Amino acid sequence: MKLFVLDNGTLDLDLAWLYLIPHPGTVDNPNPPAEWVTIPTYTVLIEHPDLGWVLYDATCHPEWDRRWPKELQPVFPYRFTEKQLLPAQLEQLGVRFEDIDVVIISHLHLDHCGCLDFFRGTKAGRRGIIVHEDELAHALKVTHVGPRDFAGAYVKGEFELPGVQYDLMVGNHLELAPDLHLYHWPGHTPGLIGMVAHTKHSGTFIFTSDAIYLEKNLTDWHLSGIVYDTVAYFRSMYAIRQLSRKYQAVIGYGHDMEKFQQLKKAPEYYE
Ligand SMILES: [Zn+2]
Numbered sequence: 001m002k003l004f005v006l007d008n009g010t011l012d013l014d015l016a017w018l019y020l021i022p023h024p025g026t027v028d029n030p031n032p033p034a035e036w037v038t039i040p041t042y043t044v045l046i047e048h049p050d051l052g053w054v055l056y057d058a059t060c061h062p063e064w065d066r067r068w069p070k071e072l073q074p075v076f077p078y079r080f081t082e083k084q085l086l087p088a089q090l091e092q093l094g095v096r097f098e099d100i101d102v103v104i105i106s107h108l109h110l111d112h113c114g115c116l117d118f119f120r121g122t123k124a125g126r127r128g129i130i131v132h133e134d135e136l137a138h139a140l141k142v143t144h145v146g147p148r149d150f151a152g153a154y155v156k157g158e159f160e161l162p163g164v165q166y167d168l169m170v171g172n173h174l175e176l177a178p179d180l181h182l183y184h185w186p187g188h189t190p191g192l193i194g195m196v197a198h199t200k201h202s203g204t205f206i207f208t209s210d211a212i213y214l215e216k217n218l219t220d221w222h223l224s225g226i227v228y229d230t231v232a233y234f235r236s237m238y239a240i241r242q243l244s245r246k247y248q249a250v251i252g253y254g255h256d257m258e259k260f261q262q263l264k265k266a267p268e269y270y271e
Pocket residue numbers: 109111112210254255
């Protein structure tokens with residue numbers, strides 16, 4: 001297999017979303033300022049001998065400023081160059097959305113499913129986008145019971161799309177191929193899917209998505225600021241740590257800028 005990491009730009013946001021209470025107030029300093037940080041958003045494209053083109057995650061929609069609720073836009077604004085947008089990242093490799101065979105969405109937050117819009121009516125959209133059953137159930141529930149069509153980072157219009165079917169992952173593990181595995185790592189959200197790819201010459205890669213935002217969450221054993229289930233969060237982090245030790249794996253964290261900068265980016269690839 002060839003594994004490409006696609007740089008899709010950045011989000012700016014308060015560090016407290018990623019790392020719970022990074023700067024606790026004290027009696028001497030009761031109101032410490034928020035720390036405003038820039039983090040990457042990326043996708044992983046695999047050219048697989050048996051599966052064809054496989055895409056893990058779908059970053060933000062290029063027209064985010066038209067599609068996202070006005071309330072969310074200033075909270076984590078999306079920044080990008082034209083070249084970083086998913087359509088352009090695929091195009092530099094000669095790949096069109098119609099060419100992609102399998103799409104896996106780690107979870108249905110707006111910065112991971114935004115470009116599903118481009119899969120309406122395509123081969124992958126008709127086949128069914130792989131999403132965990134617990135994720136789809138939760139995302140549908142929370143966007144249909146309140147007064148608005150979004151809840152937290154779930155935005156109905158970003159995943160409820162005509163021409164996009166879903167193929168549900170059930171249970172904890174799905175082997176797509178002997179060298180490509182999906183795992184259910186809940187905590188951040190109920191149905192988060194991580195991907196483990198065993199390459200021939202570059203070793204094993206574990207893409208955690210937002211099961212672990214930053215390496216610092218893992219090394220400090222520290223919660224993020226967005227967690228659905230705190231017990232599951234730590235269990236998933238433990239499982240990821242065990243797998244990374246077993247395979248001496250490279251971990252692709254959800255949004256760690258420093259670790260992301262260390263990865264090769266498309267058009268370079270791992271194989
Ligand atoms: Zn995210």
